[in-house]
Amino acid sequence: MDEVKKHRILVVDDENSNIMALSHILSPEYTVYAAKSGAGALSAAEKYQPDLILLDIIMPDLDGFEVLAALKSSDKTKDIPVVFLTSMIDPQDATKGLSLGAVDYIIKPFSRGRLLKRVEMHLHLNRG
Numbered sequence: 001m002d003e004v005k006k007h008r009i010l011v012v013d014d015e016n017s018n019i020m021a022l023s024h025i026l027s028p029e030y031t032v033y034a035a036k037s038g039a040g041a042l043s044a045a046e047k048y049q050p051d052l053i054l055l056d057i058i059m060p061d062l063d064g065f066e067v068l069a070a071l072k073s074s075d076k077t078k079d080i081p082v083v084f085l086t087s088m089i090d091p092q093d094a095t096k097g098l099s100l101g102a103v104d105y106i107i108k109p110f111s112r113g114r115l116l117k118r119v120e121m122h123l124h125l126n127r128g
Contacts, residue, residue: 006031007123010050012041012067013085014059018108022054022085025112026119038062042070045077052122055102057086057093065100072101081122085110 011022012035019034026032033048035041038061045053053071057064064084071077083104084097094105103122106115 007051008033008048009119010035010041010044010048010053012036012038012044012053012059012064013056015056018056018085022115025115029116030119038064038067038070041067042077045071045080046074049076050080051126052119053080053082054085054106054119055082057084057088057097065096068097068100068102079126081126083118083122 006029008031009026010033011019011026013019013022014036019036023032023034033044033050035044038059041053041055055064055067064086068082071080071082081103082101083106084102085106085108086093087108089107097105104118106118
């Protein structure tokens with residue numbers, strides 16, 4: 001019997017509770033990796049080559065915008081879709097993230113169902 005390969009998702013958040021909640025929601029369907037800092041996100045993205053990154057904006061070292069810019073400037077990670085997950089609700093932040101190359105912007109708190117559908121949609125769109 002062939003083993004079905006799960007999509008890999010990198011969750012980046014400096015709060016353990018957010019990482020645990022996202023891992024709990026995503027792990028039945030996906031292989032989930034986690035990073036708690038911007039520098040850790042860049043290292044994990046290169047190491048694991050995830051199919052999608054869920055990225056918090058507010059972090060203590062590099063913020064999400066800086067992480068996204070670094071991901072998009074690397075040949076190894078530039079094509080990985082990045083979805084911002086954040087409690088920031090300023091429309092200018094969303095515009096900035098999208099202009100830097102994020103594919104979506106999800107406001108916390110989010111519903112489990114909506115998160116799973118958005119993840120599924122972006123994985124499907126990126127298969128091309």
